[in-house]
Amino acid sequence: MTNLRALLRDRLVYLDGGMGTLLQAAGLQPGERPETWNLTHPDAVRAAHRAYFDAGSHIVSANTFGANRLRFGAEELREVIFAGVRLVREAAQASAGAQPKFAAMDIGPSGRMLKPYGDLAFEDAVRLFAKAARLGAEAGADLILIETMNDSYETKAALLGAKEATDLPVLVSNAYGGDGKLMTGASPEAMVAMLEGLGADAIGLNCSLGPAALAPVARQYLAAASVPVLFKPNAGLPRVEDGRTVYDVPPADFAREAADAVRAGVRLVGGCCGTTPEYIRALVRETAGLTPVPVEPKRETVVSSSTHAVRFGPKPVLIGERLNPTGKKAFRQALLDQDMSYILREALHQQEAGADLLDVNVGIPEADEPALLPRAVEEVQTVSDLPLSIDTSDPAAMEAALRAVNGKPLVNSVNGSQESMDRVFPLVRKYGAAVIALTLDEEGIPPTAQGRLAIAERILREAERFGVERKNILFDALTMTVSASDSAAAVTLETVRLIRERLGCPTVLGVSNVSFGLPRRAAMNAAFLTLAIGEGLSAAILNPLSEEMMTAYRASLALRGQDPHCAGFLAHAQAHPEAARVPAAAPVSGPEQADALPPLQDAVRRGLREEAAARAREALREGQTPLSVIETHLIPALDAVGAAYEAGKLYLPQLMMAAEAAEAAFGELKGALSAGAAEVPARCPVVLATVRGDVHDIGKNIVRLLLESYGFQVSDLGKDVPPETILAEVRRLQAPWCGLSALMTTTVPAMAETVELLHREAPFCRVMVGGAVLTAVYARQIGADAYAADAMEAVRLCAAGEGAR
Amino acid sequence: MTGALRLTEIPDGLDWDRREILRYALPGGGDAEALPLEECLRLAAGAGGGRVLWRVEPVNLPDAGDEVSVGPLTLPSRDLKRALAGCGYAVVLAATLGMEMDRLIARYRRISPVRALLLHAIGAERVERALDVFSAGLSRELAPEGLTLRPRFSPGYGDLPLTVQPQLFALLDCERRLGLTLSQSLTMTPSKSVTALAGIRPAGEGKGEQST
Structure with a gap:
């Protein structure tokens, strides 16, 4: 046969x-x-x-x-x-x-x-x-x-x-x-x-x-x-x-x-x-008479997401570097708290700024990376449709993330050491990824372009042995600090050119290292990026929120004839006019807002996110501590909005808008904290979930938003969550409060089951319940400790009973 | 007329009914000025017009009991039986806006619940609107035959349980024809979707009676 x-x-x-x-x-x-x-x-x-x-x-x-x-x-x-x-x-x-x-x-x-x-x-x-x-x-x-x-x-x-x-x-x-x-x-x-x-x-x-x-x-x-x-x-x-x-x-x-x-x-x-x-x-x-057309192997290097493909070359691809905890205290804290909203915001900002791919790195020593990385990948995929670069040195985390990713990802990275290739190439092959290969090996980083080229050649031979196609390898020519060695950048640039000319393979560079230890780093990085693009660089790992970098990138494309009618450059220039460097003018506020409310409180009460964040930054610049900003502005503004809501003067949307604004301000304050400075008062952890079988989460999300805006450390498990998962999270955080939501009568039994399990296995945790089908009486019947009629009530409960058990 | 499965595309670009959207978003009423509604409408602009998958089946209303049969479906519902009174036939339909709206909602769920809430409301208005357009079109086709289309009745209304959803899905081949799926708890993905039945009866019948 x-x-x-x-x-x-x-x-x-x-x-x-x-x-x-x-x-x-x-x-x-x-x-x-x-x-x-x-x-x-x-x-x-x-x-x-x-x-x-x-x-x-x-x-x-x-x-x-x-x-x-x-x-x-x-x-x-x-x-x-x-x-x-x-x-x-x-x-x-x-x-x-x-x-x-x-x-x-x-x-x-x-x-x-x-x-x-x-x-x-x-x-x-x-x-x-x-x-x-x-x-x-x-x-x-x-x-x-x-x-x-x-x-x-x-x-x-x-x-x-x-x-x-x-x-x-x-x-x-x-x-x-x-x-x-x-x-x-x-x-x-x-x-x-x-x-x-x-x-x-x-x-x-x-x-x-x-x-x-x-x-x-x-x-x-x-x-x-x-x-x-x-x-x-x-x-x-x-x-x-x-x-x-x-x-x-x-x-x-x-x-x-x-x-x-x-x-x-x-x-x-x-x-x-x-x-x-x-x-x-x-x-x-x-x-019957047709001869089938032979299949031609294609040589482009391509990655993809749930929606689209991105090909490397000839136009350089931008890989956003900001999903990485290195040197970012707020990011590390967010990871420790499993606070994904921080990561999601960073992802979205980078996409809006023009990134083509997002690098995802959640490696901190205290975290369980094999569990955290796939979760971060899943979450980022819900807000961004960019292809991802899986950035880890932990093979278990790498494999878990490669499974979870939707599309063809990039792996960051392998290098020329046998140990690295033996570990990474089988995963790259099985999951069909492209991979960044660093041109270094057991001996370290060769000081010459020829040395790095030789490693690249060896990596290609070894990749073939593992069945990884040549087109799926991007070489990192390795950016070194120019303040440490005069020829550092020149060698890197020559490596980019040699790999392109001799091997025909795409290249990638992390850009910002080049300026380490120097003043005017952004300008130096931008110049280096421009030169590297001139050498035919295929991709750059950079901060797309840096205006200098993006201006250099857009200008390079226009100058290389890769930006028809300079349209991309013009759009960039319009979004970032030079006038923007002048300090922002006084905020426009109507006469009705003129009555004496401090600007941050006013921004929160009116639900203006950007304004609230800007005002929070301003308050910090003026020398206020994050703690005092929270106590004198954020909490009073939220309390005022909450009181107006409960009095029926404001409605849910305004309450939510205010909470979003407060949260944006809060984000700025968290980001500003440095070691030794006054900490934001740690409110207690609260676990939230919509119970098993129920997929309605709007109400629960409002509760989360409000609790977060008040500074509680909220772990939101999402919807349709089994009781065991909720228990595990309550135990992990030693949370004194757990909030359960159910919208459908059919899922109240699941809620009762969860309450019972928590009371038996985690007696330190009190359970509040809410949702359309519940009443105070019903809540008592299923054994809940408290009934939260609305989001404000949930905040009050948590604030009153913080850590009380 | 009965039996064949049909797919009707509702074109994109219908006007937004802002009042209806706010009714969904603010069931308790309230000041809508503060809401980023226009921004969300722009976000949702490409979310599509919707598709309606439908077939017409004979209705059988036994004198005794609370069961109704509509083609091969057996539906335990006194309310539906009342809604189909006098109808020889019924349209069985499933409508969906598709995934784009769900993607938008998922994107904003974590970063701006207000926008997610408004997008939910916009989606709800869109799918109802698509069904209204569909019903108007079908009513026009039925009129020359002396028939009228009765109001829609969905699983979950009155005493018609959600548990009939799998039957409707199988009858309409929703998964394959519409990409519509049922979760374990019998909710639909894409979420901006509707399944419903609507009776067809002679125009003269039931005149003067209260419509449901």
């Missing part, structure tokens, strides 16, 4: 057509699970498979699209999958077709959305798909076909699960919308980067539209992919005729349009909804 991988390599491969269409014709009812037909109507299923083999299909998919543990019990799942694969094999034997025939284990979406938008955890999804793939392999499938996936993260879970559970070839096909993107936003280029990295044997697209309408997406795949591309479109668009659904592209047109895709380079072709054996027969006839 022909080997499947050889078939993929050598021939135009025919897939099958629609299955639902045929089963419906045989009597499958709307709402009935098609997979159960493998057991109840095996003859109909086998006949459909056989019709495709007779029509010329090489690969026919088992009727297992929805066969997973979310829809079937363990025993039933095994039966459905075993029967499903067996029916394809029987059909292959029964068919007289002379072509090589293969049975695919078909895997569709789980039916649930992954976190953070839905409630299915990524690793649970991996397990779910691994289970289905393993059963398919045990049942004798020749390959796995993952298809109709409309979410990038779920596609990754499925591919990872299939690869970890079996050695079978895996084909991956996504369903694109009319806008040429997946439902959750991924572009074709982003999907190609991620799926190739993770080791898919062929990738492509199915469902959604007809072949002509899907052709533009197929072309994007062909332009980016180094593996065979598959194409399984619908028979056009459905329309209703006499109460029946018919598709608007008939077999002959379908075959002609699909043949165009084959001429463009598609190598596996079939049909999806609305297509029948007649379509496949027409397709085989139409393409």
Whole structure:
């Protein structure tokens, strides 16, 4: 029998057509699970498979699209999958077709959305798909076909699960919308980067539209992919005729349009909804004389996120460096407190300032990095759609983060020492990342460009041995401090040029090191960046919030002809006019605000975030201590707003706006604290969660916001949180208060269970409850210590009972 | 007319109903001046017009009991039975704005709850608006046949439990056709989505009776 991988390599491969269409014709009812037909109507299923083999299909998919543990019990799942694969094999034997025939284990979406938008955890999804793939392999499938996936993260879970559970070839096909993107936003280029990295044997697209309408997406795949591309479109668009659904592209047109895709380079072709054996027969006839276009390996270095791809070169890529605790006291404290909102704000600011990637580093000695790094990655992904650079030297943290990331990440970093390469390259290979390789080794950093080039060459040889492609390596030419050695920067710049010219590999530099120990560091860094870009630097790791750096970057692009009509530079200049260097003018305030309120209090009461932050900075500059600013301005302003709210003079939105403003001011004060200075009075830790089974979190988020604005150390566990998780966090923080929220009557039992568990296992912690369905009476009935009717009440409870137990 | 599954796209670019949005955001009323509503409307501008997936099924209202059957669905609800009185058919539908709105809300949830709240409200207004546009269009199609479309009725209204959601999802093939998924607690992702039934009955019937 022909080997499947050889078939993929050598021939135009025919897939099958629609299955639902045929089963419906045989009597499958709307709402009935098609997979159960493998057991109840095996003859109909086998006949459909056989019709495709007779029509010329090489690969026919088992009727297992929805066969997973979310829809079937363990025993039933095994039966459905075993029967499903067996029916394809029987059909292959029964068919007289002379072509090589293969049975695919078909895997569709789980039916649930992954976190953070839905409630299915990524690793649970991996397990779910691994289970289905393993059963398919045990049942004798020749390959796995993952298809109709409309979410990038779920596609990754499925591919990872299939690869970890079996050695079978895996084909991956996504369903694109009319806008040429997946439902959750991924572009074709982003999907190609991620799926190739993770080791898919062929990738492509199915469902959604007809072949002509899907052709533009197929072309994007062909332009980016180094593996065979598959194409399984619908028979056009459905329309209703006499109460029946018919598709608007008939077999002959379908075959002609699909043949165009084959001429463009598609190598596996079939049909999806609305297509029948007649379509496949027409397709085989139409393409019989065509020679498949060879797959050209692509050499661009590409990373991707949940939405888009970023390619390195020729335009230099900016990697934001600010998600890194080195030298940042407030960041370290945020990590210790597991306060992710600090990190999220930094992420968003860098994206707004123009970063193309975000470097994520949470390495502090006191933290559990293998737990913290993937969590930071997950959180950053909810606010930013930039590709990430996973920055750690801890292999366990690196692997955990590589799993959690949505897209193809960059790894920061490997170096030329054997120990580093042995540790990092297997992870880079398995998870399909690109990697920054430092041009140093066991002996240290070579003082010459030739020395660094030699290390780069050795790293390339070693990478090949590990199966890491050359295009996935970016070399860091290593920025050294120019005040320590006159030739330091010159050597770095020469290394950039040599690596580009001799090896053709992309390069990266961390920029700011160059000016260490010198005055006017920003200007020095900007000049160095400009020179490095002149040498063909592919990427810079820098602070995108530095105006000097960004001006140098934008100017360099314009001068190199990489900024059409200087549009980028002009936009940058408009956002950062030179006049901005003049100290800010007095704030504009209407006459009604003129009455005597100190400006910071006024800003908080009016809910002006930026204004409040600016006023807090100003107060610090004037010599006030953070503590006095909090006590004399923030707390009184919040109290006044809270009182007005309770008196019905202000409404929830104003209360929230004020809290946001206070929090912004608070952030400035925290950031200003230095060792030895007066600490912000540490309010007690409070754990908040929406209980298991409940996904409503607006009210809980308001409580969090208000508690944080009052300086409480809030750990927000999110929504749908199991009791055990809440207990673990309460114990970790030794929190005297835990707040639980529930909106639906159906989830109050989960709340009662959580209260009971906390009282039994963490008697030091008092539990307050709130949410639409609760009342004081109800709260007492389920054993809660307190009922918070609203967010202000929650603040009062925590303030009154701080550490009291 | 019955049986076939149809997908109707509602175009983007309908006017915003600011009053309705504020009604969702401020159920207790209050001064909206302080809110960054216009900023949030700009953020949501690209969030799309919505898609409605639907099919028409025959209604069967047995004289006894509180169950209603709509095509293959068996729905335990006295309130729905009342809402479908006199209807020979019903539209079963699912509508969604898609993921963009959820992405926006997730982004602002942690950094500005006020904006997240407003985006929730904007999404709620958008999806209801899309359904209104859909219903108006369907009503126009039904009128020449002497039929009218009754108000929508969703799982979770009255005594129609959320537990019927999986049946509706299966009937409409929501996951595949709309990318709509159900969580364990039977809520939908994308979150700005609605499932509903709406009766169809002869225009003369039930005249003068209070609409539900």
